[in-house]
Amino acid sequence: MDSSVPSTSFQRPAYHFTAPRGWMNDPCGPGYDPSTKTYHLFYQWNPKSCEWGNISWGHATSKDMVKWEHSSGQNPVLSPDDPFDKEGVFTGCMLPQGVSGEDGTLTLIYSSVCHLPIHWTIPYVRGCEGIAVATSADGGKSWKKIQGNPILQEEPANLEVTGFRDPYVAAWPGLDETLGAEGPPALYGVVSGGVRNQGPAVFLYKLQQNDLTKWNYIGLLLKFTPNYRPSPKWNGDFGINWECACFMSLTSTNTTSTRDFLIMGSEGGHERPWVKSYHDARPKTLLKRTTRYCLWLSGSLAKNEAPDGPGNEVTMTHDMGGIVDHGSFYAANTFFDPVQKRRVLWGWLPEEDLPMGYCTAKGWNGSLALPRELFVQRLEGVVGALHSALDDIGSIRAEKSSETGTFAVETLGIRPIPELTRLRPSRPIVLDCIVLPEVQKTKYLTPARDLSWEVEASVSIRDGCDAVGLFIKHNEDYKTHTRIEFLPASEEIVVVREASNSAPDINKCDERGPFTLFKTQNGGKEEIESLQLRIFCDNDLVEIYANDRFALSTTTYQDNPQALLISLFANGSIGSAIFQEVRIWSGMDHIFT
Numbered sequence: 001m002d003s004s005v006p007s008t009s010f011q012r013p014a015y016h017f018t019a020p021r022g023w024m025n026d027p028c029g030p031g032y033d034p035s036t037k038t039y040h041l042f043y044q045w046n047p048k049s050c051e052w053g054n055i056s057w058g059h060a061t062s063k064d065m066v067k068w069e070h071s072s073g074q075n076p077v078l079s080p081d082d083p084f085d086k087e088g089v090f091t092g093c094m095l096p097q098g099v100s101g102e103d104g105t106l107t108l109i110y111s112s113v114c115h116l117p118i119h120w121t122i123p124y125v126r127g128c129e130g131i132a133v134a135t136s137a138d139g140g141k142s143w144k145k146i147q148g149n150p151i152l153q154e155e156p157a158n159l160e161v162t163g164f165r166d167p168y169v170a171a172w173p174g175l176d177e178t179l180g181a182e183g184p185p186a187l188y189g190v191v192s193g194g195v196r197n198q199g200p201a202v203f204l205y206k207l208q209q210n211d212l213t214k215w216n217y218i219g220l221l222l223k224f225t226p227n228y229r230p231s232p233k234w235n236g237d238f239g240i241n242w243e244c245a246c247f248m249s250l251t252s253t254n255t256t257s258t259r260d261f262l263i264m265g266s267e268g269g270h271e272r273p274w275v276k277s278y279h280d281a282r283p284k285t286l287l288k289r290t291t292r293y294c295l296w297l298s299g300s301l302a303k304n305e306a307p308d309g310p311g312n313e314v315t316m317t318h319d320m321g322g323i324v325d326h327g328s329f330y331a332a333n334t335f336f337d338p339v340q341k342r343r344v345l346w347g348w349l350p351e352e353d354l355p356m357g358y359c360t361a362k363g364w365n366g367s368l369a370l371p372r373e374l375f376v377q378r379l380e381g382v383v384g385a386l387h388s389a390l391d392d393i394g395s396i397r398a399e400k401s402s403e404t405g406t407f408a409v410e411t412l413g414i415r416p417i418p419e420l421t422r423l424r425p426s427r428p429i430v431l432d433c434i435v436l437p438e439v440q441k442t443k444y445l446t447p448a449r450d451l452s453w454e455v456e457a458s459v460s461i462r463d464g465c466d467a468v469g470l471f472i473k474h475n476e477d478y479k480t481h482t483r484i485e486f487l488p489a490s491e492e493i494v495v496v497r498e499a500s501n502s503a504p505d506i507n508k509c510d511e512r513g514p515f516t517l518f519k520t521q522n523g524g525k526e527e528i529e530s531l532q533l534r535i536f537c538d539n540d541l542v543e544i545y546a547n548d549r550f551a552l553s554t555t556t557y558q559d560n561p562q563a564l565l566i567s568l569f570a571n572g573s574i575g576s577a578i579f580q581e582v583r584i585w586s587g588m589d590h591i592f593t
Helices: 171-179 273-280 356-362 419-425
Strands: 022-033 038-046 056-062 088-094 106-113 129-136 160-170 188-197 200-209 211-223 240-253 256-268 292-299 301-303 314-316 320-323 330-338 342-347 372-385 397-400 407-416 429-436 443-446 450-461 465-474 483-486 492-494 511-514 517-524 523-530 532-538 541-546 550-555 566-570 577-586
Touching: 022 056, 022 106, 022 330, 022 342, 038 088, 038 372, 088 240, 088 330, 129 160, 160 200, 160 240, 160 330, 171 240, 171 256, 171 301, 171 314, 200 256, 211 314, 240 511, 256 330, 256 372, 256 541, 320 407, 342 550, 407 532, 407 541, 419 483, 429 443, 429 450, 429 566, 443 577, 450 465, 450 566, 465 532, 483 532, 483 541, 492 541, 492 550, 492 577, 511 550, 566 577
Parallel strands: 022 088, 088 160
Antiparallel strands: 022 038, 038 056, 088 106, 106 129, 160 188, 188 200, 188 240, 200 211, 240 256, 256 292, 292 320, 301 314, 330 342, 342 372, 372 407, 372 517, 397 407, 429 577, 443 566, 450 532, 450 577, 465 483, 465 566, 483 492, 492 511, 517 523, 532 541, 541 550
């Protein structure tokens, strides 16, 4: 292995979820068991290697979604050891509260894979991905695959698919209403994939109430042409094939109205231009990430009163959409938390920027992002954005008031769950009213004791601000650093990783995503909302959140263990950015008990 491997990359994250050893990817079956008041989280795991393969399920439990325990110890709870899943126990779900757990039995539904390889670029072998069930009668300590697996052996008849996996099952009140369903809420299931030469797809099923192993095919919920992209700036590439799709109804923050949402991962999309440019200018041997997007969309459900055949009974429109996380985050999985009455999202943070030799040396590969809450964010009194016209921002819906002439703007809200504040040490470093740029310098140095910290910053931005943000993980001469910046003119948040380490074989392309601040009218006065940043650093992992509607996750491997400083900076006119308050918690608590 290259001796230039960053020494800090061997330190496990303190407060991000990792497997005991080896490879991990998709979060699976997040949920809550009311009979034991326990949160469950499963994950795809190869305990035998830091490379993908032998995909099994690991399992952890928690009482608060903050502190976790690997309930399975050093062994998987589900392994690819039956003929129907001999090639992998792929992603799935746990049946929701009210169905799973009340009688002491927990139920998992997963993709059972009996043939590899599977990829949207090669012919699909019919029946290679089925759906199987496993149950636990002891609160999740042990699991047994049921007789009769797989319960769904193959994809719908008469369809040539590019993929058919990652089952997700839940109640969907909006779909009940659309279909005119009567009685108790029904359970619906979606399977992700695509239809050859037609585009990505979600296969929609309705489960029988008295036998949840019986799935009745309703049809393709959405139909898009390959590589559909509503907006080149504000939306991601829908690609060729979808993975890990899940549905939900979310309520607006300020009203009782709800919107229906889908979240999905897309394969086969066009690479982000800045990533392509980065690799075009470097040796072909440098690692390239798999081109993927984690997307969301919101739309209206409609019943087709005159279907042209089986599988065309209900459709969903695309009213607005965006990117769940603008970094390396992928394979989102969600559940409704009945304790706090909220939708919680988990996702995978791959380590594709790091050559496999480094991962093998440190003993693990991959982690999960911090758990996040999803909701409908609603902003009243909006009159515009920094530069883009509201109609051009594909990730929002803007409704104009006939009384005030202002707009109510709605979009998908995303923020870390509030329980994560328990990981903070008791006293933060607090900085007040830092006005930048200054006449003599543009940076304001602040200390951090280690590489496990959280920052909250509230920034007022004035005309003439070209860039504002933070340098993190740097030394005094800035030879080692990572730069996080908001660029008002181009309306984007950027993470510049080129100087994060000196290793020539680690991918250090930029991360970037569109983000704007809205202008509001209050008492006849126009104001720009403040930039509200939350940044989490956990050794090599960095997550950035802005204004409860933007998320970006990435890795920043560094080779200078003394590079612990954090700096505030701004470029542009003197005094064009004011850090109203900055709070830094250094030395976050560990999550594993």
